[in-house]
Amino acid sequence: MPRTIRLLSLTLPALTLLACAAGGAHASGRAAAEPIDLLIRHANVVDVIDGKLRADRLIAVRGDRIVAVEPDARAARFQAQRSIDATGKYAIPGLWDMHVHFGGGDKLIEENKNLLPLYLAHGIAAVRDAAGDLSPSVFEWRDAVAAGRLDGPTIFTSGPKLEGYKSIWPGDIEVGSHEEISKALDQLQGWKADFVKITDNTLSPELFLDALKQARARGFKVSAHVPFVLPIDEVSAAGLSSIEHIEYAYKAGSSQEAQISAMVRRGEIDSREGWNRIQATFDRKTALAAYRRLAQRGTAVTPTLNGSFVTTYLDRDDHKQDPYLQYIGPGLQATYAWRVERAAKDDAAAIARRHERYQRNAAILPLLQQAGVNILAGTDAGFLNSFNYPGVGLHDEMQRFVESGLSPLQTLRAATINGARFLGQDKEHGSLAAGKAADIVLLDADPLRDIAATRKIDTFVLRGKVYDRAALDALLAGVKQEVAEQRAAQAAAEQAAVPQR
Numbered sequence: 001m002p003r004t005i006r007l008l009s010l011t012l013p014a015l016t017l018l019a020c021a022a023g024g025a026h027a028s029g030r031a032a033a034e035p036i037d038l039l040i041r042h043a044n045v046v047d048v049i050d051g052k053l054r055a056d057r058l059i060a061v062r063g064d065r066i067v068a069v070e071p072d073a074r075a076a077r078f079q080a081q082r083s084i085d086a087t088g089k090y091a092i093p094g095l096w097d098m099h100v101h102f103g104g105g106d107k108l109i110e111e112n113k114n115l116l117p118l119y120l121a122h123g124i125a126a127v128r129d130a131a132g133d134l135s136p137s138v139f140e141w142r143d144a145v146a147a148g149r150l151d152g153p154t155i156f157t158s159g160p161k162l163e164g165y166k167s168i169w170p171g172d173i174e175v176g177s178h179e180e181i182s183k184a185l186d187q188l189q190g191w192k193a194d195f196v197k198i199t200d201n202t203l204s205p206e207l208f209l210d211a212l213k214q215a216r217a218r219g220f221k222v223s224a225h226v227p228f229v230l231p232i233d234e235v236s237a238a239g240l241s242s243i244e245h246i247e248y249a250y251k252a253g254s255s256q257e258a259q260i261s262a263m264v265r266r267g268e269i270d271s272r273e274g275w276n277r278i279q280a281t282f283d284r285k286t287a288l289a290a291y292r293r294l295a296q297r298g299t300a301v302t303p304t305l306n307g308s309f310v311t312t313y314l315d316r317d318d319h320k321q322d323p324y325l326q327y328i329g330p331g332l333q334a335t336y337a338w339r340v341e342r343a344a345k346d347d348a349a350a351i352a353r354r355h356e357r358y359q360r361n362a363a364i365l366p367l368l369q370q371a372g373v374n375i376l377a378g379t380d381a382g383f384l385n386s387f388n389y390p391g392v393g394l395h396d397e398m399q400r401f402v403e404s405g406l407s408p409l410q411t412l413r414a415a416t417i418n419g420a421r422f423l424g425q426d427k428e429h430g431s432l433a434a435g436k437a438a439d440i441v442l443l444d445a446d447p448l449r450d451i452a453a454t455r456k457i458d459t460f461v462l463r464g465k466v467y468d469r470a471a472l473d474a475l476l477a478g479v480k481q482e483v484a485e486q487r488a489a490q491a492a493a494e495q496a497a498v499p500q501r
Contacts, residue, residue: 031077036062037464039080040440042072042087046448048417049431051409053448059091061438064464068434082466089458090446092412093431094125094439096419097153097394099244099302099378101385103132103171104335108383111329113141114482115382116152117475118327118391120467123460125439126154126429128419130223130244131161131197132383133171139191153462156194156423158223159187162211164202175203181211185218194423195241196220200227205265212238221423223302226251228274229265231258233290236299242376242422243294246303246361249373252294253287253364254278279360287364291371300374300422305362305400307380307388312358314343315351319387327479328389329486336386366405376422377401377415395455408451415454438464 038061045057058075060068068078097119102112112134119127129138138157144150162184163172173184188196196215198208205227212235215222221241225248226232232243232252243249251257257278264274294301310319318340319325325333346354368375379393389396394415401411420430428437440461445453460467467475 033079034060034067034077035079035081036060036067037081038438038461038466039075039078039083040086040091040442040461041075041083042085043089043091043442044086044446045069045091045432046412047431048093048409048413053090053446057091059432059440061440061461061464064438066432066434066436066438066440069432084442084459084466086442086459088444090443090453091432092441092443092447092454093416093429094437094441094460094462095123095394095415095454096126096128096377096430097124097379097381097397097415098128098376098419098422099130099304099380100127100390101132101380101382102129102134102138104332104383105133105170108329108331109134109137111332111486112137112383114329114479115390116141116145116150117479118389119153120151120460120462121472121475121479122391122395123441123454123457124153124391124394125437125462126156126419126425128194128378128423129155129157130378130380131158131169131172131199133160135159135171135191158195158197159191159193161197161199162203163199164204164207167199167201167203169199169201172199175207175211177207178210178214181207181214185211185214185220188220189218193220196222197224197244198222199225201225203227205230209235209238212240228271229261231261233258233293236294236297240299242300242302244302244304244378245308245380246301246305246364247308247357249291249294249301249303249368250282250361250364251278252290253283253367254281255283255286256281257290279357282360284367287367288371291364291368291373294368295372295374298374300376300418301368302376302378303362303365303368303401304378304380304397305365305404306393306397307385308358308361309396309400310385310387311339311343312354314340314386315346322387322389324389324392327391327476327483329483330490331486332383335383338384339386362400362404365401369406369410374418374422375401375406375410375414376419377411392455395452398451398454402451408448411451412447412454438462 040059043057045054056072058072060078142155145152160173165174175181175184198211212222216239223242223244226235260274260277263269379397381388381390381393398411417430420426442459443453444456444458447453
């Protein structure tokens with residue numbers, strides 16, 4: 001008996017603790033709340049992958065990651081440092097601009113860096129820099145953003161593009177042999193370029209294909225302007241990852257593309273006449289078959305419609321009074337003159353031709369979509385590209401997509417998940433789901449009904465950091481002030497340069 005009593009006495013405290021714990025859990029009715037940094041409640045979440053709108057959802061964020069996207073009824077299981085009531089708002093992933101440029105020479109480094117807040121102010125979480133002449137600075141910005149030392153979108157960059165000797169493009173790497181291509185790719189690998197960009201100004205078709213094959217052999221994705229003398233099927237089969245600018249894809253729709261390309265290559269006709277013949281022999285059935293082959297091989301297309309649209313219709317809107325110019329530095333604005341002056345030389349017939357050409361090119365966008373091609377929303381915004389503005393330009397590009405026949409959902413995919421997939425980043429980016437980056441845009445209206453809703457940004461969460469409307473407006477105001485100071489400094493320098501009498 002004494003031994004039994006002793007055993008019971010030893011176990012009573014443990015039993016008491018268990019009973020209290022059980023009673024406490026029963027009294028509360030739930031486990032302890034999970035600590036998080038941010039809880040967005042009552043949002044209408046746009047699932048860009050399955051195309052559904054999920055009403056009254058919560059989005060839970062810890063650090064720079066989404067930990068849950070669930071019905072809001074489960075909100076009690078989270079204890080948040082900060083909550084946002086998103087009633088009546090629409091949540092989409094952060095946007096991706098898949099074709100931008102930083103450049104204009106070393107004197108414009110600060111003006112280019114000043115563009116980064118414009119991307120944030122318009123809900124853009126990532127940009128793909130498709131080459132310019134400021135690559136050392138762009139690599140620095142890329143790494144600084146990734147390390148959290150600089151506020152800006154995630155930057156993916158090609159570094160300098162590959163070109164032939166005496167190219168018109170500033171800042172490129174000029175190559176003239178297999179060995180020089182190999183050395184150039186060594187440089188790009190050393191800089192940890194995110195992809196390779198090849199253009200067709202002076203690079204021979206043989207070296208173009210050599211550069212493409214060498215880059216692909218090293219594991220690079222390759223984006224390009226395609227030489228007219230090479231059929232699109234040929235470069236796609238050789239491994240081209242993306243066609244930059246829709247007019248190159250248009251060429252594949254000609255029933256005589258190979259023959260016309262060969263005639264230009266032999267010098268029997270020039271490229272202008274070649275384009276005339278491509279347009280005269282464009283065939284919808286041929287185009288769909290060609291675009292299906294692009295899709296099967298994984299060759300994407302970045303249409304960059306808005307840049308072409310602006311230049312095409314300068315006769316209708318010269319953009320000299322655009323309010324957005326207050327955010328663009330004077331040096332960058334000066335680079336616009338090249339295209340503006342060229343367009344100003346067109347007579348009525350040339351203007352009509354450029355209108356027709358834009359409309360023809362834009363009309364193939366639904367065919368690319370129908371064929372299953374991965375369409376990437378990219379603006380071509382940056383230096384040289386007149387009035388095609390960093391930031392807001394992506395919303396203009398999306399508007400062009402819808403005007404050309406894509407649905408708002410297809411357009412949203414082009415500006416989110418498609419870009420992430422192209423760069424192999426879709427496990428962490430491009431949609432709203434547990435485990436993905438906390439890049440979230442809250443809109444005041446439904447973008448599935450009207451793509452213009454993407455312009456109505458209430459809040460932008462970038463890598464878990466919250467920018468409410470006041471913070472976004474402050475970004476714009478800061479850029480405006482910087483540009484005003486740059487203009488004043490330029491005016492003072494010009495005044496000082498005037499000879500004194």
